Amino acid sequence: MINKIEGLIAAPFTPMHANGEINLEQIPAYYDFLQKNGIVGAFINGSTGEGVSLSQEEKVKVTAAWTALNKEHKALKVINLVGGTSYKECIESAKASAELGVDAIAILAPFYFKPASGKQLAEFCAKIAEAVPQLPVYFYHIPVLTGCNVSMYEFLQEASTMIPNLAGIKYTHEDFMDFLSCLSFQDGKYDMLWGRDENLLSALVLGARGGVGSTFNYAAPLYHQLIKAYNEGNFVEARKMQQQSIDMIRLLGKYGGIATGKAYMRYVGVECGEFRLPVKNMTTEAYKAFEADVRALKMEALFSKI
Template identity: 80%
Template sequence: MINKIEGLVAAPFSPMKENGELNVSAIPAYYNFLKKNGVAGAFINGSTGEGVSQTNAERKLQAEVWAEQIKKDDSPMKLINLVGGTSYQECIDLALHSQSIGVDAIAILAPFYFKPGTAKALAEFCAKVAAAVPEMPVYFYHIPVLTGCNVSMYDFLQEADGLIPNLAGIKYTHEDFMDFLSCLSFRDGKYDMLWGRDENLLSALVLGARGGVGSTFNYAAPLYHKLIKAYNEGRVVEARQLQQLSIDMIRLLGKYGGIATGKAYMRYVGLECGEFRLPVKNMTAEAYKAFEADVRALNMEELFSKF
């Protein structure tokens, strides 16, 4: 049986020092922040966490500190560690390390240099990694906008089902609702399909999603808790209004340069995470003042997470 995750799984940012080194000393406070805001899990070393911009040693260190916090607290929060990359040997190394420290599940990314051109090739790559940790749940992280791998996830499940016995599901960060629904329906809903686009979470809930992984869950968890509750209780108009607030908030990411704006939101709610590593462009001090004014203009202070 696959234990499906319900609710919000935050994709944490990697805290950085001013010199660009990891600041793992900030992770205990970060963990407590997420716990207080009611998230069901943390998806570490992903896109938001700059996993691909770090060395394997750094990714291991982050995983160790996160795992330590959850075990020490005996927390029900699930920890998923992205071990994906372009070398399956390095992915296996990270997977074995994740298993050794008690991470709940791993996630695998499509190779993004030599890209798999078919669902079969993608499934075979993932099977290499998953076979190294046969008792561990494995998710596939589908984000074609960054990997350039546009394989249909329905086709992937057809190839992976049976080939990867410990495949738990997919973190689905794409806008193909037809493909997503087909994956939800595959083998009578066998797999855990975690939605990965915060700006249209409501649409995924309508199709049957029960959980999601997102960067904005870090700093606006109350907004999404309220949205999910409204939808589940049949207050669809209210749920739409809350989704629009999410969209308005996310539009500021684009206005101020993209993914690094997420760390500006974290600063706004009281948790300093430093800057993104190059080549990601970071916000200037002057731009941050304008950003603060735009955030306040959203009139959604009670829907932000509190540090």
């Protein structure tokens, strides 16, 4: 049986020093911050964590920092994204992840030479998964960044027979028809983790019970209230919470995209530095305007607390 994860899994930012080097010293406080705010897991080295901008050595160091804390506290499920474009490199990362004690790994679609079918994608993932048969394996579906638009239902049809340790999918896309088909596949066998924070409520309606998100880092109370309202049948309140999530997320677009997430972290008191190039970071002047816009949301009680 697959152990499905319920609740909020944060996709942590990788803290950086001012010189652009990774700041491992910040991770223990970050771990405690997530735990305190009711987060059940950490999806590390993903898009939010700048995994594609880190070296292999850096990704191993980040993984070691998170798993060392987990061995001590056992509070968060740690899922490590291992890549990527080269299955050989992904296998190296997967084996290192297993040695370090992650709870699961995730695999990203090749984003240069792209698989054209569910079978090709499953064959690529199977090469990596078979190297760590003891570990649960997730596929990370984010076609807006990978350009791989293979249907996940088609992928599951192929992968279910090729990958015995496949646990599920982190689904960061808006195809609700495909998502529901994956939820229903083989009587709901696989763990389908929703990856679009701005429409989490819609995924809950379809049957999702776990999600992975960047905004869970700094606004966990908002999503806890959303889920609670939905579970209690208070759909008016649930929709209100989702709209506040949307209003908050709109500021990411206004201030340049993914790097705005680290500005939100600074706003709640967790300094993560800046994103690496080529991502555009916020100027000091822009941050002042951003702070004013965040205060105008009037949702201070819904942000995570230190």
